[in-house]
Amino acid sequence: MKVRSITFFCQPGYPPNRLLLEHVGIAARHARSLLENEGIEVQSCRLATPPFPRFLQPETRTNAVARLAVETHAEGFEYLSFGPALPSNLADYHAIPGLIATSGNVFFSGKLTTDQAEVSLPAVKACAEVIADLAMVEPGGFANLRFCALANVPPFAPFFPAAYGEPDTPSFAFAIEGADLAVEAFGSAGSLLQARQNLLERIQKAVERLVNAGEKIAQIYRYPFKGLDFTLAPYPEQSRSIAVALESLGLNAFGDSGSLAACAFLTDTLDQARYPRVGFNGLMLPVLEDSGLAARAMDGSVSVRDLLLFSSVCGTGLDVIPIPGDSGPDEIYPVLLDLAALSLRLKKPLTARLMPIPGKVAGDLTEFNFEFFQNTRVLPLRSKALKGLLAGNENIAIGSRYENSGAQAG
Numbered sequence: 001m002k003v004r005s006i007t008f009f010c011q012p013g014y015p016p017n018r019l020l021l022e023h024v025g026i027a028a029r030h031a032r033s034l035l036e037n038e039g040i041e042v043q044s045c046r047l048a049t050p051p052f053p054r055f056l057q058p059e060t061r062t063n064a065v066a067r068l069a070v071e072t073h074a075e076g077f078e079y080l081s082f083g084p085a086l087p088s089n090l091a092d093y094h095a096i097p098g099l100i101a102t103s104g105n106v107f108f109s110g111k112l113t114t115d116q117a118e119v120s121l122p123a124v125k126a127c128a129e130v131i132a133d134l135a136m137v138e139p140g141g142f143a144n145l146r147f148c149a150l151a152n153v154p155p156f157a158p159f160f161p162a163a164y165g166e167p168d169t170p171s172f173a174f175a176i177e178g179a180d181l182a183v184e185a186f187g188s189a190g191s192l193l194q195a196r197q198n199l200l201e202r203i204q205k206a207v208e209r210l211v212n213a214g215e216k217i218a219q220i221y222r223y224p225f226k227g228l229d230f231t232l233a234p235y236p237e238q239s240r241s242i243a244v245a246l247e248s249l250g251l252n253a254f255g256d257s258g259s260l261a262a263c264a265f266l267t268d269t270l271d272q273a274r275y276p277r278v279g280f281n282g283l284m285l286p287v288l289e290d291s292g293l294a295a296r297a298m299d300g301s302v303s304v305r306d307l308l309l310f311s312s313v314c315g316t317g318l319d320v321i322p323i324p325g326d327s328g329p330d331e332i333y334p335v336l337l338d339l340a341a342l343s344l345r346l347k348k349p350l351t352a353r354l355m356p357i358p359g360k361v362a363g364d365l366t367e368f369n370f371e372f373f374q375n376t377r378v379l380p381l382r383s384k385a386l387k388g389l390l391a392g393n394e395n396i397a398i399g400s401r402y403e404n405s406g407a408q409a410g
Contacts, residue, residue, distance in 0.1 A: 002041040007158035009165025025075025048163035052082040069103040083164030093126035107161040112340040128332035151343035157279035173226040179234035182245035229279030234290040236374035243292025255302030263314040286319035294376035317350035330385035
């Protein structure tokens with residue numbers, strides 16, 4: 001287990017508040033030192049702002065993004081998230097490809113849903129257009145690594161690109177890379193009950209050290225500690241693959257029938273752990289970042305629809321999925337629409353980070369040269385353009401089933 005990110009949330013302003021950035025940078029470095037002294041490896045320190053339309057004027061955004069990327073990096077933050085474009089102004093979505101092109105360490109997102117629990121059809125279309133446009137910004141479609149579509153995602157989730165804050169007192173949270181805990185816990189178990197107990201014991205042991213460090217930083221700097229996102233993020237090697245962990249429960253191949261039950265078992269186990277929570281706290285299934293998932297995409301065991309289905313019980317959504325390079329906005333839009341509706345109906349945060357690969361068709365191999373990616377085959381999107389009412393420009397309210405109908409579970 002390691003900390004994927006110490007994520008600070010603050011409003012840097014533009015021109016940037018140098019004193020504020022210096023102070024949060026000191027706090028982040030102190031947090032890193034405390035965790036490493038506890039034997040916990042920290043992969044990165046990151047900064048997330050409130051939604052960029054709320055503090056960056058359109059006429060200064062390009063310069064502001066470039067300058068803030070430099071200023072925050074100077075204070076020790078490897079990556080900077082400017083938060084989401086909002087459904088109230090579609091022009092902000094279309095500015096994102098140009099802003100991402102200004103720096104290799106900036107991230108953006110776009111909301112699919114409104115604060116009134118509505119799916120915004122225009123915003124869904126805008127996000128689909130951003131994904132298609134970003135495919136051409138960097139070689140191999142790599143720029144889509146730094147954008148995701150958000151459905152029902154609140155502030156202060158520490159994982160990028162979903163991270164954004166609010167314009168109040170700076171705060172911070174920890175994003176955990178812990179797929180290895182599940183690999184160890186499940187691989188050594190003689191029963192499902194033991195597998196659950198093994199994982200809970202490993203999580204609770206880690207939580208004590210993580211929370212103590214967070215609370216100490218909060219006390220010293222007076223910055224609220226929002227908590228942990230103990231989503232079991234993977235890394236592209238077998239010992240840190242969430243697919244390998246789930247297959248050790250008895251699946252022949254992740255993606256086969258039984259996979260949804262395995263996902264539900266794991267996330268139900270996570271729900272039983274006790275710690276201050278923020279963000280997703282579920283199961284992350286990023287195809288390109290998990291060697292086991294990449295292998296199952298390679299042999300055809302798992303599809304885009306499978307991954308969306310599994311998100312109904314466990315996950316963060318559709319993450320770093322390579323799709324054909326000719327996937328246009330009309331084909332991407334229905335996939336995002338499904339994800340947005342699922343997030344509201346189940347009242348859970350979901351994201352989509354789809355990666356059209358220019359020049360590639362379904363079944364072709366990806367060719368990324370990136371430490372955090374495992375190459376695999378491009379997955380077919382199996383999506384066609386919608387028409388009629390679903391292709392309109394409305395905001396559609398979709399509430400939680402149990403809240404709206406009074407239905408009882410059972």
